[in-house]
Amino acid sequence: MTREELQQLIATQFAGCSFEEGTEWLTVDISADSWKTGAQWLRQHNDLLFDFLFCLTCVDWKTHLTMVYHLTSTTYRHTLVVKCKLNREKPEIETVSDIWRTAEFHEREVYELFGVIFLNHPDLRKLILPDEWEGYPLRKDYEDPINMIKL
Amino acid sequence: MPVALPQFKPYRPQMPAINKKNTMSNTLNHEAAESLPAGDVVSAHRPSIEQLAGPTPFPGTVHQAPGGNFLVSKMDEVINWARSNSLWPLTFGTSCCAIEMMSAYSAKYDWSRFGFEVARATPRQADVIIIAGTIVNKMAPVLKRLYDQMADPKYVVAMGACATSGGPFFYNTYSVVKGADHVIPVDVYIAGCPPRPEALIHALMALQVKIKAGMTREQIRDEMKAPPQPE
Amino acid sequence: MYRETEVLQSVPGTDEMVINVGPQHPSTHGVLHLVLTIDGEKVKKVEPHLGYIHRSIEKMCESLTYRQFIYTTSRMDYLAAHINNHACAMCVEKGLQLKVPQRAQYIRVIMDELTRIASHCLWWGSVAMDCGAVTPFFLAFREREMINTIMEETCGARLTMNYMVPGGVMADIHPNFQRSVKDFIAHFKTKIDEYDELVTGNIIFESRLKKVGMLSKEDAISYGCTGPTARGSGVHCDVRKLYPYEVYDKVQFNEILQTGCDSYARYLVRLAELRESMSIIDQLIDNIPEGDFQAKTKAVLKLPKGEFYSRVETPRGELGVYIVSEGGTTPYRIKFRSPGFSNLSALDHMTRGQKIGDLVAIMGTLDLVIPDIDR
Numbered sequence A: 001m002t003r004e005e006l007q008q009l010i011a012t013q014f015a016g017c018s019f020e021e022g023t024e025w026l027t028v029d030i031s032a033d034s035w036k037t038g039a040q041w042l043r044q045h046n047d048l049l050f051d052f053l054f055c056l057t058c059v060d061w062k063t064h065l066t067m068v069y070h071l072t073s074t075t076y077r078h079t080l081v082v083k084c085k086l087n088r089e090k091p092e093i094e095t096v097s098d099i100w101r102t103a104e105f106h107e108r109e110v111y112e113l114f115g116v117i118f119l120n121h122p123d124l125r126k127l128i129l130p131d132e133w134e135g136y137p138l139r140k141d142y143e144d145p146i147n148m149i150k151l
Numbered sequence B: 001m002p003v004a005l006p007q008f009k010p011y012r013p014q015m016p017a018i019n020k021k022n023t024m025s026n027t028l029n030h031e032a033a034e035s036l037p038a039g040d041v042v043s044a045h046r047p048s049i050e051q052l053a054g055p056t057p058f059p060g061t062v063h064q065a066p067g068g069n070f071l072v073s074k075m076d077e078v079i080n081w082a083r084s085n086s087l088w089p090l091t092f093g094t095s096c097c098a099i100e101m102m103s104a105y106s107a108k109y110d111w112s113r114f115g116f117e118v119a120r121a122t123p124r125q126a127d128v129i130i131i132a133g134t135i136v137n138k139m140a141p142v143l144k145r146l147y148d149q150m151a152d153p154k155y156v157v158a159m160g161a162c163a164t165s166g167g168p169f170f171y172n173t174y175s176v177v178k179g180a181d182h183v184i185p186v187d188v189y190i191a192g193c194p195p196r197p198e199a200l201i202h203a204l205m206a207l208q209v210k211i212k213a214g215m216t217r218e219q220i221r222d223e224m225k226a227p228p229q230p231e
Numbered sequence C: 001m002y003r004e005t006e007v008l009q010s011v012p013g014t015d016e017m018v019i020n021v022g023p024q025h026p027s028t029h030g031v032l033h034l035v036l037t038i039d040g041e042k043v044k045k046v047e048p049h050l051g052y053i054h055r056s057i058e059k060m061c062e063s064l065t066y067r068q069f070i071y072t073t074s075r076m077d078y079l080a081a082h083i084n085n086h087a088c089a090m091c092v093e094k095g096l097q098l099k100v101p102q103r104a105q106y107i108r109v110i111m112d113e114l115t116r117i118a119s120h121c122l123w124w125g126s127v128a129m130d131c132g133a134v135t136p137f138f139l140a141f142r143e144r145e146m147i148n149t150i151m152e153e154t155c156g157a158r159l160t161m162n163y164m165v166p167g168g169v170m171a172d173i174h175p176n177f178q179r180s181v182k183d184f185i186a187h188f189k190t191k192i193d194e195y196d197e198l199v200t201g202n203i204i205f206e207s208r209l210k211k212v213g214m215l216s217k218e219d220a221i222s223y224g225c226t227g228p229t230a231r232g233s234g235v236h237c238d239v240r241k242l243y244p245y246e247v248y249d250k251v252q253f254n255e256i257l258q259t260g261c262d263s264y265a266r267y268l269v270r271l272a273e274l275r276e277s278m279s280i281i282d283q284l285i286d287n288i289p290e291g292d293f294q295a296k297t298k299a300v301l302k303l304p305k306g307e308f309y310s311r312v313e314t315p316r317g318e319l320g321v322y323i324v325s326e327g328g329t330t331p332y333r334i335k336f337r338s339p340g341f342s343n344l345s346a347l348d349h350m351t352r353g354q355k356i357g358d359l360v361a362i363m364g365t366l367d368l369v370i371p372d373i374d375r
Helices: A003-013 A032-044 A103-114 B075-084 B097-105 B140-149 B160-165 B197-213 B217-225 C057-061 C070-074 C078-096 C102-130 C135-155 C177-200 C203-209 C217-222 C263-285 C339-345 C347-351 C356-366 C370-374
Strands: A026-030 A052-061 A064-072 A079-087 A092-094 A117-119 B061-063 B070-072 B128-132 B155-159 B188-190 C016-021 C033-039 C042-049 C306-314 C317-325 C333-337
Touching: A003 A026, A003 A032, A026 A032, A032 A079, A032 A092, A052 A103, A052 C317, A052 C333, A064 C317, A079 A092, A103 A117, A103 C339, B075 B197, B097 B128, B097 B155, B097 B160, B097 B197, B097 C135, B128 B140, B128 B160, B128 B197, B155 B160, B155 B197, B160 B188, B188 B197, C033 C356, C042 C347, C042 C356, C057 C070, C057 C333, C070 C078, C078 C102, C078 C306, C078 C317, C102 C135, C102 C177, C102 C263, C102 C356, C135 C177, C177 C263, C203 C263, C203 C356, C263 C356, C317 C339, C339 C347, C339 C356, C339 C370, C347 C356
Parallel strands: A026 A079, A092 A117, B128 B155, B155 B188
Antiparallel strands: A052 A064, A064 A079, B061 B070, C016 C033, C033 C042, C306 C317, C317 C333
16 A cells, blocks of 8 residues: 555544655554554555564653554555553553564563553563663663763 | 662772783793793792793693602692682673684684683682673673682683773663672783684683783782781 | 562472473573473473673763774674664665765675674584584684684674774785685685585484474564574574565675474574575675775764664674764664564473473574673
């Protein structure tokens, strides 16, 4: 599907979404509440079939956090980038690990590095940091005078 | 609070005054070996590092006697000679330096010529632990536990820039231990990122020299506990 | 300290136990800590505990300039150092809209394929060693040493060569380069048949790898597996074919797919990729065009505001570099989409119901490099 067709189709499902201009792939900004149903729809709709989630990450803009999901379809070879703004004090979003199994590990990593809570995740705990680590290292306001030696 | 590292001051032994000509870089020459005193009785002092440079024969002196020759030696020197020629490394590689360690193990740079062939997987049977790779905060207790499980005498070689001082991950990292000697005492440091296999073999040879001279941390610690009796 | 497995408990009176594999273990290919729940010899659950080599590379890169952060990726997946550097350089070039000269493109692809051969050689040696054969390890390193010597002549380093820069390569190739590479290819062509004969048809090796670690095509896509792990299950995912970069659209090579879905299929995919890499190098080595080896760039690079994603095919799978830039000299956020991370998440699914020895064989065929997973 071309970018315009994708844009029209996706605008029908996600209410109040907006599209970014000038990006390499179609990028859609959605709200956190519509993510779970929207993800199911993206996965199963006959013309979309986004079955390959290849990048799941989070970016800390100092006023809010943004979740970024990169999806592609192995049948149609179109790519979509989904972004979702989260509140900095209470970052919560539904998990998609039952739709795309790769999200299980990626969401654990985002949880420990940014502090985003994934609701209904089967096993949300620290993956790569030691268990008693406090703080969310990849946030921009993370201070660690003991371990980090600033250049 | 993030995990605070224990304060560990690296122990630096008193090195003997080394003749500038025979510095560590040219210890592997044959002239120095000929300066061993000939026909001497058992030396009352520790052999110095420049005396040990070069291929060392079995320590001791041969005394001619009718009916057969005697070899007189010092037990310490014989034990050190035996230990240094048969160091069994522990297979401990965390990151890229492990590949250069494996290259030193393979056929081209072959460290088994020096006696290090048998690389044990269990610390109970290993003599030397070559810390090849970065040590991070999560791995530090594991390293300490492995070191504790090794039986005396044990030696430690910090291979590469990461194990020496944190290396390329020194600035702006929250999880890297800036040098393995914050966790366990180190005998030999190797520079390089990663060091060539020849550098690793040079370091192991330097460790052999250190063992024969009785200058490793473990030997000095034992000596401090039970100083040698004056002759 | 050690994580006490509060959810997993050994059940007294039965054969069910919780045991640790690693982090210091010769067969975990690095520091991977697996907590196995086993029933006798059968594995019921595998839980990987990562982070024993987490060097906070993504945080560190936020304070390094666009020329400096490339060296950190050599240390991430050190067996494919050129390819990792290539991905970073490509991402910066995408942001700067920089065109790389033809000569540099040819050199980059030849270096990439040599790195792929070196990485697959080491993989072959270690998978044979995991299954018990020690000789292939030494044979594989012998071939690797030849490639390392070629790399050392041109790039200056054997393992972590920072040869790719945004705009091209750092220095021109050594005058001996073409001849050494041609000699190596001629030598390796004879050797690879020997290795095939030694290991692939061996009855012990076959029975250790056949029907072990089944990963169906849908599961491979769902777990995000890429590279030979997914191609052994029949998934078309070779980045060099789907999203060609540099001169990959000009060379003829096949994408190797197997439908066996087991460890043996993944093994065969990697062996065949060795031959394909040799054929790519053959096509390119005599036709390197004259010209610049580096495009002219400013001394200080500043990417415009926006996001850029570039992907390459490493010997492990698809490596993605995602840079979010705010217009400064350092990236605002870098994410490395590492292939091993997704491949490892399928390990639990593949190993349920198999034996502990099968777990080692499966980890061997997944070709995990743990610093790539932990970053």
